[in-house]
Amino acid sequence: AGGGTTEPGASGSAGASGGAAKTDATITFIPKQLNNPYTDVVLGGGKEGAKAAGFATTNVVGPLEASASSQVTFINAETQAGTNAIVIAANDPDAVCSALAEARTAGAKIVAFDSDTNPDCRDVFISQVVAKDVALIQTKLIAQQIGGKGEIAILSATANATNQNEWIKFMEEDLASNPEYKDIKLVAKVYGDDDDAKSFQEAQGLLQAHPNLKGIISPTTVGIAATARYLSTSEYKGKVALTGLGLPNEMRSFVKDGTVTEFALWDPAQLGEVSAYAAKALVDGTITGKAGDKFTAGALGERTVEDGGLVIVGPPTVFNKENIDKYDF
Amino acid sequence: MQHSTVYENALALSLHGAMKTFGPVVALADGTIELRAGEIMALCGENGAGKSTLVKILAGVHAPDTGEFIVAGQHCSFKSVADSKAMGVSVIYQEPTLFPDLSVAENIFIGRQPKNRLGLIDHGRMRKNAATLFERLGVPMDPARRAEGLSIADQQLIEIAKAISLDAKILVMDEPTAALSGVEVDRLFKVARSLRDAGAAILFISHRFNEVMDLSNRITVMRDGRYIDTHLTRDVTVERIVRDMVGRDVDTLFPKTEAALGETVLAVDKLGRKGVFSNISFEVRAGEIVALAGLVGAGRTEVARAIFGIDKRDAGSVTVAGKALPPGNPQAAITSGIGFVPEDRRKQGLVMDLSVARNTALTLRHKFSRFGLIDGRAEKRTAATWSRKLQVKTSSMDQAVSTLSGGNQQKVVLAKWLATEPKVLIIDEPTRGIDVGTKSEVHRLINELAGHGMAILMISSELPEVLGMADRVLVMHEGLITAQLDRNEATPESVMYAATASQEKNS
Amino acid sequence: MSSPSHGTLNRAPASKGLGPHTSGLGAFLKLRELPVTVALVALVIITTIANPLFLSPQGMKDLMLNATIMMLLAAGQTMVIVTRNIDLSVGSILGLVAFGTGTIFSSMPNMPIPLVLLIGIAFGAVLGAFNGLLTVWAKVPSLVITLGTLYVFRGLNNAWAGPKQHFAGDRPEAFGNLSVDTVLGMPIITLLAVIVVIILAIFMSGARQGRDLYAIGSDPEAAKLFGINVSRRVFTAFLINGSLAGLAGVLYASRFNAVGATTGSGLELDVVAAAVVGGVAIFGGSGTVIGAAIGAILLNTITSSLTALRVDKFWQQAIVGVLIITAILIDRLASLRHAKNLREKEGRNV
Amino acid sequence: MSESATATVDTSQALSGTQDVRGPRWYTGRDAIMVYILVVFLLYAMITIPRFATPVTTGFLLLDVIPTLLIAMPMTLIIITGEIDLSVASIAGLSSAVLGVMWAGGANIWVSMAIALFVGLLAGIFNGVLIAFVGLPSLAVTIGTLALFRGLALVVIGDNAVANFPKEITAFASSKIGTTGIPVMVIPVLVVVVFFGLLLHKTAFGRGLYAMGYSKDAAHFVGINEGRSKFWLYVASGLVSASAGIFWTLRYTSARSDNASGLELTVIAAVLLGGVSIFGGKGSVPGVLAGVLLIGSLNYALRLGRVSDVVLVTVTGLLLIASVIAPSISSAISTWRHDQKLRRQLSDEATATAVN
Ligand SMILES: Nc1ncnc2c1ncn2[C@@H]1O[C@H](COP(=O)(O)OP(=O)(O)OP(=O)(O)O)[C@@H](O)[C@H]1O
Ligand SMILES: Nc1ncnc2c1ncn2[C@@H]1O[C@H](COP(=O)(O)OP(=O)(O)OP(=O)(O)O)[C@@H](O)[C@H]1O
Ligand SMILES: [Mg+2]
Ligand SMILES: [Mg+2]
DSSP states (O other): OOSOOOOOOOHHHHOOTTTOSSSEEEEEESSSSSSSSSHHHHHHHHHHHHHHHOOOOEEEEESSSSTTTTTHHHHHHHHHHSSEEEEEEOOTTTTTTHHHHHHTTTTTTEESSSSSSOGGGGGEEESSSOOOHHHHHHHHHHHTTTTTTTEEEEEEETTTOHHHHHHHHHHHHHHOOOGGGEEEEEEEEEOOOHHHHHHHHHHHHHHHTTTTTTEEEESHHHHHHHHHHHHTTTTTTSEOOOOOBHHHHHHHHHTTTTOOOOOEOHHHHHHHHHHHOOOOOHHHOOOSSOOOOOEOGGOOOEEOOOOGGGOOOOOEEEEETGGGGGGOO | OOTTTTTGGGGEEEEEEEEEETTEEHHHHHHHHEEEEOOOOEEEEOSSSSSSHHHHHHHHHOOOOOOEEETTHHHHHHHHHHHHHHTTTEEOOSSSSOOTSHHHHHHHTSSSSSOOTTTTHHHHHHHHHHHHHHHHOOOOOTTTSBBBTOHHHHHHHHHHHHHHHTOSSSEEEEEETTOOOOHHHHHHEEEEEEEETOOOOOEEESSSHHHHHOOOSEEEEEEETTEEEEEEGGGGOOOHHHHHHHHHOOOOOOOOOOOOOOOOEEEEEEEEEHHEEEEEEEEEEETTEEEEEEEETTHHHHHHHHTTSOOOOOOEEEETEEEEETOOOEEEEETEEEEOOOOOOIIOOOOOSBBHHHHHHHHTTOOOOOOOEEEEEHHHHHHHHHHTTTTTOOOTSSBGGGGGGGGHHHHHHHHHTTTTSSSEEEEEEETTOOOHHHHHHHHHHHHHHHTTTTTEEESOHHHHHHHHSEEEEEEETTTEEEEEEEEETTOOHHHHHHHHHHHGGOO | OOOOGGGGGGOOOHHTOOOOOOOOOHHHOOOOTTTHHHHHHHHHHHHHOOOOOGGHHHHHHHHHHHHHHHHHHHHHHHHHTTTTTTOHHHHHHHHHHHHHHHHHHHTTTTOHHHHHHHHHHEEEHHHHHHHHHHHHHOOOHHHHHHHHHHHHHHHHHHHTTOOOOEGGGSSOOOOOOOOOOEEEEEEEEHHHHHHHHHHHHHHHHHHHHHHHHHHHHHHHHHHHHTTOOHHHHHHHHHHHHHHHHHHHHHHHHSSSEEETTTTTTTTHHHHHHHHHTTTTTTTSOOOHHHHHHHHHHHHOOOOOOOHTOOOHHHHHHHHHHHHHHHHHHHHHHHHHHHHHHHHHSSSSOO | OOOHHHHOOOOHHGGGGGGGOOOOTTSSSSSHHHHHHHHHHHHHHHHHTTTTTTTHHHHHHHHHHHHHHHHHHHHHHHHTTEEEEEEHHHHHHHHHHHHHHHHHHTOHHHHHHHHHHHHHHHHHHHIIIIIIOOOHHHHHHHHHHHHHHHHHHHHHHTEEEEEEEHHHHHHHOOOOOSSSOOOOHHHHHHHHHHHHHHHHHSSSHHHHHHHHHOOOOHHHHHTOOHHHHHHHHHHHHHHHHHHHHHHHHHHOBBOOTTTTTTTHHHHHHHHHHHHHHHHHOOOOHHHHHHHHHHHHHHHHHHHHHOOOOOOOHHHHHHHHHOOOOOHHHHHHHHHHHHHHHHOOOOOOOOHHHHOO
């Protein structure tokens, strides 16, 4: 035991004998928090992927509440159990680091998915989409919906969520640099902590504090649903635009009643699936996580590890009245 | 007292052979009592004889293990307080049981408040009814006031009003006079007699024999949890009753011995507390017993509290053995040699759930510390020594004081203060609710302490005690000292005059 | 009684000016609810001046809706606190009932709404009864029991719901509209809550059983000696509190989008805080349902108004904390002053 | 009338065998029972849960319980005086935030830690003044400061997280003593536990706390300065909570405003489970130690067995309920048995006299 983090090189030596597929490998998923519908879809894909990729046992463990430190004991227990691959969506990029380092010292491969850890602490990060793409699609949607001008606000999840903050950063850059958006003004960023009631009241507060608000971006499934619920039950329905990242099943009624016109998301199941395949490739020694490594994610085809150990799953989909009934997640 | 036929009156209630145990403690072995309509029965017995336990059985608080109950000619059993109430039994307990957050009126009528047409409580009528009751008792009290902060005497008066308002067929009073002064006692007796004449049966418990002899028609005596005998009051002497109670003869009640007076130990100068008392000055010398007399509410307890530092003082100074005492600091008072036996042992004197040993040693916790850590064996030893000296009836040093009888609890309080070997001992109502045997023992003890050079300030509402014990009597009235009487000047008349004659105030 | 005047207690000057009829204004000024009400009114006025939107129809509606659930919970909690007990499990009860409501509608979308309300109340009552039973039967402190059931009920909710959440879209529109449509300018669920609170307030101040609760909290031992059926009354308080939490759970499902395993977690301390701000003494014996309800409104309003005033959101929680402490301080100072007055008025002229 | 007196049964003889009233022995006391339960559980876990009986477990388990254990110490004393401190987790969060901001602002790490501790001290003083000197009810005050201190943490650090603490220090926070698997941090924690244990059980101050818990008036009359005692307890609580916050920050290498949130209920649950009476006046440090370790090892055992947290939450609740109900049940049973015995003896004697 010891040091804060291990150098990336160390993981190579601890890896299994190169190339030969392990048949008794174990994999454990540690989502941000159990009992979250989005997570559930991701994990559904993950479990199927793990089976298809050849893991002998698949486990899902995780905290009931998404606080920074709550994942650490789970990682510890997995380290002790000798799990071969840990797939984690970090609540805090750094809080889990030393625990992950210990897991790696004990021989586990670490795949971050959904929300990245500090890059030093994992082998690869499976990202839904290119972070910038996600950000741009949301600014584009909101711009369309408010007619290219007016005040907008962002309702995010927790203040520290790595993925959220990265998207928000890109959105802000985009709004500042893109001449098409010069009349759009971002007036507030608020956090609903991925809690339905809290997000609901944050949305309400936004509208009261900013009477001229034209649109809201909520890049989190809980936030967008709660905001939609508030809008649909208030006088702002149809007057204030809402977009962001949502689950079609949660958003269907709001799209149909006109509260929301368009929103985006990738296929969460694919995210889980690719993560499982990446984990298997790491355990087998097929890849080490350096840029240029390639692995096959079953039916989803070949994926390449990019700079910084990044693996991209696929482009986001935009959902609206026309296509939403085709999706079931 | 023309009630010669009283024992032929209808039997209102009888209890035979009631037994009550608390775990291994036998609180009552043979509780037997017979109450007839239109009589006042007194119940006498030493501390721990089981009187209060018997009362609680009559009240339905405790279910007896065995025993036979007959009320109005019918066998019955009280499973709850409501059962006994339904049978017309009303009880004033030894310790007042008021609800401090409720108004005085509501305290009296709780559970049976008058209702208006809507079925809701009629607060106005309730207050009016309460005011009527107080008028009948002759006490000025605001029925709308919250009961919080009332003196024990006032609380007891409310209890009495409550019991009377129930128009009970059977009224049980467990030491109702312990907190009352002469005038209030007289008033209570007047009410009790009129209730009796209206046909109620009254059970009255008191340790004061003059009250017992004055009020009762018959007297039942208990000892060690058993029934001993019942006498007609007019046929019996106090000596006989005392013999029944203790099983032996008791000599003088107040064995006052002369002690040589030494230096001034406690000096109080122009002490004042706004709205409560002012200009209180006196001295107590080593070996001297000074009694602070007065009517209930005269401010005696408040003076003592201010001296000891429980309450802040607004003016004046207190000096112990030549050293000025800082205000509002009881620990400093203890360190400089004051001990204070408070009037309410249950709330102020004891930590009820702690053992006898811990309670006794609580005042000495710093003395038993070695390098900051307490020596538990020395603590127990000291506690045992003092408990033995005071003859506390307890099965072990580890028994919780809550399971002792009132008198034995008082002994533990005394033990805990005597263990500090104080220079000055303030005793507020030293024998409140204490039986004769213990009482004379407490008096002997106080004398002995004075004999050893302790300065003693005694607050007492019992005139005989004051006159019998004190070297000097200070009389308070309405927050002022109205008289300083030497032992030979102090007579019941002179004390009462100073305690009541407000027009003579000239200090 | 006309005994000689020198023989009486001579406390005549004491009760002067303190007759049974205290003046109306005086009584009003002594109301424990007064400070919190003044604070609420002042807050609303100041906020409205700064941001007129605050009292727009939508703003009003939101304010009322926000306070509705907390108001019910605080009123119920008051009943329990007055008896010198506490119920920390209300958040978990609310969660279970809210999820139950979602479940009912997703499997039986046509269930009549009043029936669902009754089922929710009954469900809450059962859970509250469980708390009450344990507290009175085992004679153990309710803080420990309900801290235990806080965990147990939450655990059950997690086990039952798992990752499943029910969304507003699964519920009948009419049900959701309870928190949208207004009657007399009040959203229906708010109206419901207000009626419940008023009934409870009348019960607590005007019914013997209600007064018994105060007596119990004032001195439980005395209440027992007096023959009040303490167990039954305390049990009832828990039961009613549970029912109100149940009702709040159903209303929660009407108003919010998602109900699931974590719905309502962490509410308990907010509820207690609302009661305390509303002047309910934490050790029982005093405080009113109305006060608690106003406390709940105040706590909810302060969050809204800080947002409306665009106060940095990082400061908001700190300000709520300061408010709670101020409320207790004011209450304390008032009672100290009252005690001092009593000493000086009832005491003598020395 | 005298007939009835002779007819009654002489129960003092019947009961002479049970006349001896003693306080509970140390090995039958509430805290001893907690220790037994803990030992039994540990043995059970070692046998049935694979990998539980290893030094690694010790390390992870102890690291997990350190914050709870630390805060549980002053909390025990506070609850024994009949008060409570709900703001502990918020103080930990505030000290974490302060530590992060100071460090990120360029202060020396030791200076930052000292300032974080100092903030904890101030927080404790704030609670202490309001509760001990102004005389406000602690439950209400600390619900307020629970919000206030957490709010201040937010004000201080906002939505940032500070993570780049010096590696040596964060590594030290979770390092182990040699190969024993026991974290180094256990040593200072042990010092704290022993300190509070002695303070409570072996000093005049501690005696005073019990007395205060039972009756404020009685404590006042024996010269216990209630206000001052309570004040120092809250100061201690603030300091220890801040230390727990610092440990938390370093162990998880992350200073955030929401660190340790919700920990107050866990701590209180553990303390109550350890046999401390919520009404004050009863409880012991060994009992609390056992309570904290029981919840901690239960937690870790469930993790190792990959049992969901749902079970942990439920079991914690049930344990808590059981811990207060069990004594009631056992005393009810013993009363019942005593009564039965008494009845039997009485009826035996009754038949005996009847035969005569
Ligand atoms: N709840 C209890 N648990 C255990 N023992 C008790 C309990 N209540 C009373 N006792 C014991 O029963 C015995 C009788 O007590 P009780 O209070 O009836 O005496 P009493 O005659 O009223 O005395 P006093 O004159 O001092 O008030 C005492 O030894 C007392 O210690
Ligand atoms: N908390 C209080 N609030 C208002 N008045 C009080 C309070 N305590 C005492 N008093 C009043 O102060 C006066 C002095 O009371 P105190 O108890 O000192 O009298 P005392 O002479 O010691 O009588 P007792 O025999 O009852 O001990 C009384 O008039 C009493 O009513
Ligand atoms: Mg008695
Ligand atoms: Mg007095």
